[in-house]
Amino acid sequence: MKALAVMAVISLLVSCGGETDTTETADGSNIHADSAGTAAPEPEEVEEQEPYSTLEDYSGIATRELLIEEFEQENLEHGESWYAEGTVSFQHSELTDPENGYVIRYLWEEDGNTLNSIEIDYRVFDDDYNVLNTQEVYSECGLYTGMPLEELREWNGGDFDFHGFKWDYEGAVIAEEGSKLFECVPRVELILLDDDARDPYRFQELWGDRRFNTADDAVQGAPIFVGRMYYTPSQ
Numbered sequence: 001m002k003a004l005a006v007m008a009v010i011s012l013l014v015s016c017g018g019e020t021d022t023t024e025t026a027d028g029s030n031i032h033a034d035s036a037g038t039a040a041p042e043p044e045e046v047e048e049q050e051p052y053s054t055l056e057d058y059s060g061i062a063t064r065e066l067l068i069e070e071f072e073q074e075n076l077e078h079g080e081s082w083y084a085e086g087t088v089s090f091q092h093s094e095l096t097d098p099e100n101g102y103v104i105r106y107l108w109e110e111d112g113n114t115l116n117s118i119e120i121d122y123r124v125f126d127d128d129y130n131v132l133n134t135q136e137v138y139s140e141c142g143l144y145t146g147m148p149l150e151e152l153r154e155w156n157g158g159d160f161d162f163h164g165f166k167w168d169y170e171g172a173v174i175a176e177e178g179s180k181l182f183e184c185v186p187r188v189e190l191i192l193l194d195d196d197a198r199d200p201y202r203f204q205e206l207w208g209d210r211r212f213n214t215a216d217d218a219v220q221g222a223p224i225f226v227g228r229m230y231y232t233p234s235q
Contacts (some may be wrong), residue, residue, distance in 0.1 A: 141184040149224040191227025
């Protein structure tokens with residue numbers, strides 16, 4: 001009877017311990033695994049963020065706080081921009097994207113935090129207004145800074161009007177309703193890139209508060225490009 005009792009206890013211990021397996025590792029320690037075969041959960045994959053590349057990517061940042069959080073203070077310079085012949089000013093933050101070198105200017109509302117608009121210029125200037133370099137930044141609709149006027153006209157599918165140069169509202173494009181220029185998210189301003197010091201008045205007929213059309217004789221052959229793309233959420 002005593003032998004039978006001992007056997008029963010041993011049998012009970014074996015049945016209770018059947019839920020785990022013990023494996024001895026090379027260093028002599030034991031690893032216990034669930035006999036049910038439940039594997040350790042796989043680590044979650046971290047989704048890699050797509051880099052910023054188009055105007056629309058940058059326009060998704062709606063506040064100054066988010067801009068600082070996304071790109072950090074070291075990549076930003078803050079200041080003030082003046083418009084409307086020096087009668088309107090906005091606080092701005094100028095971003096230099098560390099990934100691609102693009103320079104993007106964010107203009108803030110009166111609260112200094114909410115996005116009013118963003119600007120992307122073809123030419124990048126230093127503090128003394130010397131040209132450091134140029135940049136071709138695209139919109140999702142196909143526009144890009146530095147786009148030649150003839151290419152812009154072909155992209156639009158027809159001629160369009162724009163304002164003259166060398167004044168506060170120079171090169172503003174007048175987009176007709178229904179045109180690609182009207183339907184595209186950013187608006188564009190043109191720039192006259194004539195740096196020939198030998199004849200600084202070569203294209204003087206294109207200067208001033210005047211309205212031109214891409215089909216005008218005076219426009220043909222002039223070095224006119226997309227100088228700025230800008231986006232205003234409220235428009």
